Amino acid sequence: MKKLALTLALGLATTGMAFAQGISDMDADGTGNLSMSELQAVYPNLTEEGFTAIDTNADGAVDEAELAAAVEAGTLKTEG
Template identity: 40%
Template sequence: MRKIALGLAALLMAGSAALAQTPLTFADVDTDGNGELSFAELQVVWPDLTQQEFDLADIDGSGGLSIEELNSLQPSTLPSPTGVPAETPAN
């Protein structure tokens, strides 16, 4: 019986780790369901995002980012691959 309990505990821990690595969708992050991501909603999944970066991406000034605004923000804030300057494509 103890072996079964230990096996189930190990299985549950492995399963929760897999769930934690599952990518989130826009709808998962949009907790209030209004179709835009607020700064607070984004900070839950993107803690390094600054208010200034958010405001620059909020092109229409609505206080939230649409999918298009979010997509325009992401490439400019992602670090370039090690050893490859951001302006130069990798060969």
């Protein structure tokens, strides 16, 4: 778990994100997963197609592992 948190933190830092504490910073409804609207609050250019690509287990939500993989792969990018 520490390795995943570190990977996520490093990935978010390299994308220029102001926060790097993990999925809970973006999880507005406290489910432990991210909906498309929660991700769009941070990544406003995220499309339905992009969300579907990130949601690799197709459960309709992005978990911490999926988020880390998307950040590492460069799928989620901030503007600027």
